Amino acid sequence: MGSPKKNEESKGFFAAMSSGLSMFSNAMHRSVNGMLGYEGVEVVNPEGGKDDAEEEAQRGRWRQEERDSYWKMMQKYIGSDVTSMVTLPVIIFEPMTMLQKMAELMEYSYLLDRADESEDPYMRLVYASSWAISVYFAYQRTWKPFNPILGETYEMANHGAITFLAEQVSHHPPMSAGHAENEHFTYDVTSKLKTKFLGNSVDVYPVGRTRVTLKRDGVVLDLVPPPTKVHNLIFGRTWIDSPGEMIMTNLTTGDKAVLYFQPCGWFGTGRYEVDGYIYNSSEEPKILMTGKWNERMSYQPCDSDGEPLPETEMKEVWHVADVPPNDKFQYTYFAHKINSFDTVPGKLLASDSRLRPDRYALEMGDLSKAGNEKSSLEEKQRAEKKTREAKGHNFKPRWFDLTEEVTPTPWGDLEIYQYNGKYTEHRAAVDNSGSIEGDVKSIEFNPWQYGNLSTE
Structure with a gap:
């Protein structure tokens, strides 16, 4: 495909691109998109062979004409942050x-329990950094999660004696805050994703702050993850990669893990591989880490040159748990547990994600209803914002407070939200009131908070 002339309009450029891709597609074998399941240009499959691609086709939901229409719509957003400015079709969601x-x-929070129990400061980082890596197995799914409604929450119980709570604390820019706790650790995160749409791919920058406090000694760990890139978003087989450094720093001692x-290179070389070291505060390597x-x-313990110590051996610290075979959304058993109503306390917050009618309709396989419910929720969110602004009121989260702290990240400054402890009090009051009769699924989804704000 030749380059467009310098004076051509961008519309002509995309027309030329589409024409060239179409011609190329006709000359290539069939390929499928792992997220959308359409025919398109064949690309290198980082997972491997043809059988895997054919299996993905059985899960596909997006027809080629829908893909072409979406591509035309998205052309104008190239180079932009599309985190919350684009309404996406429900067929690409999980x-x-x-x-x-x-x-x-x-899912693998037991690694943080072991980090807290360990007396070796370097092994603490081995356990904790492995915990941070473990979630990337789930992140390789190419379905898109729903954007939370402002004020929406998610709570989880009955896993590793952990209480977990997250809340959508801002809509523009989209920001979430989360808190988890058990007898060994507390976990606090403020997350603000930043994206850059590049046509057939999108870069995702994790503008966030993650802190883990190990309770036994009060050690505080800070995590900076690498950025993520979604390849073949529209043409080809969608796949996700996260090239770059993950850094976990022990803010108490100065030790750090740099992984x-x-x-992923041509034909999948280097795909999934992670290598690095645990360093002491003097930046001397103490333990090498490797895996996928x-x-x-x-x-494995190492010397100051990073070489394995004699008479030591490589030991496994973490491995992926068994996963369901041929799962429709490539969910793990834990992901199904997250969606289950079995992981909720006796009475669920009405703002909980499980109760979203669009999410539930999609889970039941009703795409038409899911799309209609999604549009309805977005309209209600806009209406609430309009009313709130007309009254001169500001949105205020229930379970997290905006602090005065602004922290720098590699991708921009971040305002920090802090868990205020009110949910712990709320949950204790609910538990003391006795069990609530009735089906928890029958609770109407209600994240709207304007009524409460207007009385303050």
């Missing part, structure tokens, strides 16, 4: 929200 996606980090996520974020991580 029946889970971003708040629930945040909770997937808790490099290898980029979709399989397992291992560690």
Whole structure:
């Protein structure tokens, strides 16, 4: 395909691109998109062979004409942050929200328990950094989670004695805050995703702050994850990669884990691979780590040059749990647990993600209803915002407070929200009131908070 002339309009450029891709597609074998399931240009499949692609086709929901229409719509957004400015069709979604996606980090929370129990400061980082890596197995799913409604929440109980709560604290820009706790650790996160749409791919920058406090000694760990890139968003087989450094720093001692996520090369070389070291406060390597974020991580003590110590061996610290075969959305057992009403306390907050009618309709396979419910929720959100602004009121989260702290990240400054402890009091009051009769699924989804704000 030749380059467009310099004086051509951008419309002509995209027409030329589409024409060239169409011609190329006719000359290639069939390929399927892992997220959308359409025919398109054949691309290198980082997962491997043809059988895998054919299996993905059985899960596809997006027809080629729908893909072409979407491509025309998205052309004008190239180079933009599309985090919340684009209304997306429900057929590309999974029946889970971003708040629930945040909770997937808790699947292997036992690694944080072990970090808290460990007396070796470097092994603490081995356990804790492996915990941070473990969630990437879930992140490789290419379905998109629903954007939370302002004021929406997600709570989880009955997993590792953890209480987990997340809340959507801002709509523009979209921001979420989360808190989890058990006897070994507390976990606090403020998340503000930033994206850059590049046509057939999108870069995702994790503008956030993640802090883990290990309770036994009060050690505070800070996590900076690598950015993520979604490849073949429209043409080809969609896949996700996260090349770059993950850094976890012990803010108490100065020790740190620096782990490099290898980029996926031609024919899948380097795919999933992670390598790096645990360093002391003097930046001397103490433990080397290696593995694949979709399989397992291992560690071995090393010398000051990073070479394995004699008479030591590589030991596994974490491996992926068994997963359901041929799952429609490529969910793990834990992901199904996140969507289940079995992981809720006796009475569920009406703002909980599980109760969203669009999410539930999609889970039941009713795409038409899911799309209509999604549009209805978005309209209600806009109406509430209009009314609130007309009254001169500001939105105020229920369970997290905006602090005066602004912290720098590699991708921009971040305002910090802090858990205010009110949910703990609320839950204790509910538990003391006795069990609530009735089906929890019958609770009407209600994240709207303007009524409460107007009385303050």
